[in-house]
Amino acid sequence: MRRHLSSERTRLLNHIRGLLGEYGIVLPKGGTVLRREIPGILENEGNGLTDFLRQLLRRQQARLVSLDEELSWYDRELKQQAENDETCQRLMTLPGFGPVVSRAVNAWMGDGTQFRRGRDASAALGLVPRQFSTGGREVLLGISKRGDRFLRSLIIHGARAVVCRAGTKTDRLSLWINHLVATRGFNKATVALANKLIRIAWVVVTRQETYKPVTA
Template sequence: MDIEVLGIDLGKTVCSLAGLDATGAVVYRKRLQRHRLLDLLEGLDPCVVAMEACGGAHHIGRFCLEHGHEPRLMSPLYVRPYVKVHKNDDRDAEAIAEAATRPTMSFVAIKSEEQLDLQALHRARERLVTERTRLINQGRGFLMERGIRVGTGRHVFQKELVRLVATGTADLSHRILSMLSDMMAELATINDRVEAIDTEIKALAKADADMQRLMEIPGVGPTIASALVAAVGTGSSFAKGRDLAAWLGLVPRQITTGGKAKLIGISKHGNRYLRKLFIHGARTVLHLVRNRTSPITQWADGLKERAHVNVAAVAMANKMARIAWAVLTKGERYRPVALVGT
């Protein structure tokens, strides 16, 4: 039995395997417990091992590299069209193996342990920020129902919360004041945890040469730089900067029919968290950077005059992503002069 491509449908406890030979015919099928998968791969002759990029896939991918296999990770969205008739685990494994043989298939780069550590930091931070936002919105709702309107902004709300808990008001019952006091303590805990993660991210960015070069780009700080390195590594999986921008969903969504092309907003594909960070960074360049004489800020100012501020922010984020790709892949520092006339 000569297996050229082994497709693995990863499950939490059970994995389904389908092996293809050089002609593409299925010559191997097997189901086994997930904890036995690595033992099977260790004893298998070197081949292409294809998986969907899901939980645990990067760990298995690194194991495959160590034992002479060629791991190929794919987005589940790209595998779905290859599933024939009714969906089940065995057909999923066969579809994964078949999809991996397509010459036009896009593969996900294997993440290192350092990248996964960085990714874990960012996901923990995002969870805390989301919890903080939900907590603040709930507090605003409590106060609004009692005729107390608080201005926009997290810091404004927290300042008002401290004042209300300290001084009290006739509009708030003892029970609500007690709940607001608990909310204030919970917010303080979340703020401390977010600050601790930010401090760790800054320290990691300061010690990494790639992140240091990325942070020379206007609008890119430690958060964006570390999140980008965690997601794409050196960026070598993208042929050009436009591909990275497209992967981030920072390009127009295109609908073409009858030879007529129509662009309707951005595609919003890919990494939602990174896209959000890049757009926040772009807004910083558009509004907050004081040095308006650099080429990139002059380009941004001209863009603001021609387009809506949100369109300008997305275009600026697209530009930043393409510059970031060049900095990562070429190992060069950011050169502002290169933007003149673009």
């Protein structure tokens, strides 16, 4: 249900942004900016919006507020459930793994025994780079994107936040992240971290251990 609400909210944000764009009101990507700007746009009588469109935007704004409230309620419930689940508690020791991600990974992975190793779990989620051979050497392509698309997006979103915060940290994982950002770029570093996090999550689940950061 949360997945459905989240998808609906994303579609609504994109729809509102598209409607405004048709009238020359271009907003940057991101729901925060759109939420902040809508009241002023509705009050500005000189921006060319028709009365019908203003009424439509007010209705969509109200729906957006409702979706935000519903998702906040779900997140509070998921947090409570995660705090009462030992596996989720262990998963939440991983960087980028909050209650929502931990619950989703726990539901998807179960006890982890269906995978022989962490790489198999990552491959099942579509986070392992595709490969092909040419001229006697292996060439890495983009990730396969197989498996649960929504869960993969959650993992990548969490990994992106970790990459953003890694800049000044000196633990081994952060140094690895910073090296990847410098040599391969932000997006590839984010996907590589998501791949690594699922592998670590498999170890955490199958061995019933918590994640312990390693200092450099």
